[in-house]
Amino acid sequence: MDEKTLTLGLDALWVMLSAVLVIGMQAGFALLEAGSTRMKNSGHVAGKQILSFAIASLAFWAFGFAITFGAGNSFIGTEGWFLKEGKGTFDSLSWANVPLELKFLFQLGFAGVSLAIAWGGFAERAKLSVYFLFGTIFTIAIYPVIGHWVWGGGWLGKMGMQDFAGSTVVHLQGAIAALVATILLGPRIGKFNKDKTPNVIPGHNQVYTVIGGLILWIGWFGFNAGSTMAVGDGFFGYVALTTNLAAAAGAIAAIVTAKILVGKADIPAMVNGVLAALVAITAACAFVEPWAAVVIGAVAGSFTFWTSIYFERKGIDDPIYAFSVHGVAGIIGTISTGFFASPRLVEITGIGKAGLFYGGGFDQLIVQTVGVLGAAVYVAAVSFVILYALKKTIGLRVTAEQEISGLDISEHGSYGYPEQLDPTYQPKTLAQQ
Numbered sequence: 001m002d003e004k005t006l007t008l009g010l011d012a013l014w015v016m017l018s019a020v021l022v023i024g025m026q027a028g029f030a031l032l033e034a035g036s037t038r039m040k041n042s043g044h045v046a047g048k049q050i051l052s053f054a055i056a057s058l059a060f061w062a063f064g065f066a067i068t069f070g071a072g073n074s075f076i077g078t079e080g081w082f083l084k085e086g087k088g089t090f091d092s093l094s095w096a097n098v099p100l101e102l103k104f105l106f107q108l109g110f111a112g113v114s115l116a117i118a119w120g121g122f123a124e125r126a127k128l129s130v131y132f133l134f135g136t137i138f139t140i141a142i143y144p145v146i147g148h149w150v151w152g153g154g155w156l157g158k159m160g161m162q163d164f165a166g167s168t169v170v171h172l173q174g175a176i177a178a179l180v181a182t183i184l185l186g187p188r189i190g191k192f193n194k195d196k197t198p199n200v201i202p203g204h205n206q207v208y209t210v211i212g213g214l215i216l217w218i219g220w221f222g223f224n225a226g227s228t229m230a231v232g233d234g235f236f237g238y239v240a241l242t243t244n245l246a247a248a249a250g251a252i253a254a255i256v257t258a259k260i261l262v263g264k265a266d267i268p269a270m271v272n273g274v275l276a277a278l279v280a281i282t283a284a285c286a287f288v289e290p291w292a293a294v295v296i297g298a299v300a301g302s303f304t305f306w307t308s309i310y311f312e313r314k315g316i317d318d319p320i321y322a323f324s325v326h327g328v329a330g331i332i333g334t335i336s337t338g339f340f341a342s343p344r345l346v347e348i349t350g351i352g353k354a355g356l357f358y359g360g361g362f363d364q365l366i367v368q369t370v371g372v373l374g375a376a377v378y379v380a381a382v383s384f385v386i387l388y389a390l391k392k393t394i395g396l397r398v399t400a401e402q403e404i405s406g407l408d409i410s411e412h413g414s415y416g417y418p419e420q421l422d423p424t425y426q427p428k429t430l431a432q433q
Contacts, residue, residue, distance in 0.1 A: 018226025035208025040406025043416025117174025250277020338365025
């Protein structure tokens with residue numbers, strides 16, 4: 001076997017492994033979100049991850065991948081439906097020397113993660129039918145469009161926007177959709193008092209939340225380092241390093257911030273600090289030095305906790321703080337390269353310019369800001385139109401009775417914890433037997 005053949009084989013194996021890690025993040029979301037919500041909804045919250053990924057798989061295969069990476073114009077791809085490859089169809093991914101099927105599977109994992117983030121704003125009160133409809137439309141008409149703008153040869157990519165693995169393309173998109181859904185659905189029953197002060201609705205299992213967070217942390221090595229889609233030059237190791245440093249800084253910054261602001265070292269806050277830092281470093285991981293990765297992770301972890309409190313006090317009931325963790329941190333991470341992008345790393349990646357702190361001026365900062373604003377406006381507008389139309393036709397929210405009884409029983413006919421919640425399975429005393 002010659003060296004070129006061996007390199008191509010190793011690249012393909014690396015992308016396959018990375019795809020498995022990214023797709024495996026669905027298990028992390030299932031545990032994180034189920035643990036962060038109430039027991040009566042746990043089966044529903046966990047199970048919808050499988051439903052969500054199944055919907056994304058079919059929709060992205062049929063249309064989404066082509067709109068994202070297919071040849072077209074500066075706004076959308078117009079070729080490559082059902083993964084049909086022609087001459088020049090997927091030239092935007094020609095730099096990755098792996099089979100098209102592997103490129104699809106890897107990018108499918110990203111689309112699935114973005115959709116999973118969006119569901120955070122729907123948690124504990126949305127109809128199951130809405131998941132089918134919005135999930136399909138999101139994967140065809142929302143996520144791929146921004147993906148094309150940045151990664152598929154679109155106008156933001158031509159401007160030199162730096163979003164290596166998707167702080168904006170993946171995370172901000174999902175977070176904006178979650179925020180729109182949260183507002184249109186309204187708060188959960190019992191979340192706010194008559195004077196609009198919030199009540200705590202704790203998740204039922206912090207252990208699940210922590211395990212889910214750890215699975216996501218591990219999966220992020222496929223997310224960020226896997227985005228090199230090659231092993232020959234070893235650059236994936238550098239990306240993995242900055243990713244891990246940011247996550248560690250986010251954990252510590254978040255738990256310290258929680259202690260300062262609310263007087264307790266909150267465990268879910270620490271987990272969200274890790275995730276926020278990972279979200280932020282996702283755009284910057286290939287463009288910043290290790291010290292900057294620590295700064296970015298710490299800022300994202302700390303600021304995310306503060307914004308979660310702020311939005312809640314403003315009457316927004318975001319059950320898993322999807323907008324704070326993935327939206328606010330996504331903005332921080334995307335903008336950060338405008339300050340911290342290192343000249344040597346910009347030369348390696350060949351994307352954009354050096355940041356303000358390295359003498360690059362405001363050019364890259366302006367590009368990053370335009371990218372964030374453009375993506376946010378598009379996703380917010382399309383998500384609102386779709387969800388508002390669904391609200392006025394089939395309705396977004398389950399009835400009050402169904403919400404109170406729990407979505408496990410009302411939407412699926414059985415509880416995730418039958419021995420604790422279903423009288424049929426609860427232990428009887430000797431007198432009752």
